[in-house]
Amino acid sequence: MDPVDPDALAPAWAAHLARDRRRSAHTVRAYQATARRLMGFLARHRGEPVDRAALASVDAAELRAFLSARRNPEGGGIVNASAARELSAIRGFLAFAGAPPARVRGPRVKPGVPRPVSPAEAVALAQTVAEDAACEWIAARDWAVLLLLYGAGLRIGEALGLTGAILPLGRVLTVTGKRDKVRAVPLLPQVRAAIEAYAAQVPWGTARDAPLFRGAKGGPLDAAIVRRAVRAARAILCLSSRTTPHALRHSFATHLLGRGADLRSLQELLGHASLSSTQVYTKVDAAHLMDVYRHAHPRA
Template identity: 40%
Template sequence: MSLISPACRDALQLWLEGLTALAGRSENTINAYRGDVSDFLSFMTLHHSERQGLAALERITVSDMRAWMAHQRESGVGARSLARKLSAVKSFYRWLAEREGFEPTAVLSTRAPKYTKKLPRPLAEDAARAMIETVELQSGSDWVAARDVAVVTLLYGCGLRISEALSLTGADAPLPNTLRIVGKGNKERIVPVIPAARQAVDRYMELCPHPQSPTAPLFRGVRGKALSPRAIQGVMAKARMQLGLPATATPHAMRHSFATHLLSAGGDLRAIQELLGHASLSTTQAYTAVDTARLMEVYNRAHPKA
């Protein structure tokens, strides 16, 4: 950030602190925003051959934005990544314009490059079950095997994100009939806990050698510290190789599978949206890989008739 003026650096930090405190953004998101906006400000410094103070940022033009985007593409940044970077820059500019009282039209009117969204690939029902069974075989330690099964069962059986499963503490066990989950943006939702998930966690707790306490992480690593997502990613990578599944068979794919299989069994799309914690129904539609015919079937069944 040495190319960025002190005033811009301070403004960026203030904006990020606000996102952390008020919007509840995750540490990974904050770090990504910091990098994206810092790179943008550094480019503008080099582009204009002078540090860009707050006053200079108010004079950013459409031509400047095109130059930045062209530089990103020439540097090998893909359309999807560039769209993400532009989104971060626009978010920062909205905040800055409101704070400093200027018109950010040149930045906010910049169009993101078009790209094809990659739809999630859920596992087939038999593959999801086989994944849970095969995960158990990856460790020579009974308690570690039980731990891995418990985590993956929560992903598939309750539709949790891996970060949500690993954020559970001793106070959450034994698992109740429903869990209150705090997801992205500090959005709370109530998730039913199926018996298989409750039983898997109970077995893990019986075998876990580390003492449990209400404030300690429920799932532990071998040395007793909080379990890392990489451990579950790694064990699933081994299992999918044994099963001949594609690289898309990740922890997050188990959550996709939960939603898709629930919808296939006749679940209501709106209810699944609530279970997943999605703000938009369109996100749930893409998430469940639902086809148009299935969507219309749900719509016709749920829509009030005149």
């Protein structure tokens, strides 16, 4: 039976997203937080607890008021892209609760163009992170993780989700991405060598059912640790604040496209569900060409 307790609605939706929709743990946490925020807002707005029946009567004016409050600095100060994601989560939650669809138009979001780093910058970033590591095996770990992002186009969550079962390595790595979509990714010799060097040094071994990449105390490596190391390295190298672990994946895609890869092949390598997600990289390449033109052409 569906939960009636208002406090159980958001957790029940989160469980549905994880179990039935196969959404990532990050998405589940974010969407559940949105559901809790909406119910808290409505409870304050109406002066009474919000249950399933109350959600069914939510109107467009209340949803606009909620989004307006979220845009306020005291409510988070979210921008258009975040407001659009928030509205998407709200629509899903209300549908789960049995409410009729609310006719609220989302904010216009201009598609962002990923900012790739150059091959030299990508390698320098990985080297700097490794050089700043506390010990030799952690340096090997960080080098291997960042090469997987730039050399194989993995998402950070995909890289950290690998287990010892991938060893011994072949020429192709099988990766499980978003919504349990499985894809095959070719491994460059340099990437294979980096993973094998790390595997030979990690103090906790590489059991088939255990995380391949470990934290300093032996637990699964946290993505926040990788992001923190990249922030420190990019400051040393004076790189843009947009130089993040995910930017390495963007760079992988952009550089392949610039060297003649077709969109369909790139879609498969990146694990995108639709071609439209991959087409953004054509804008990246065009932007790069315009930048080269402006800086190099005598009449630009």
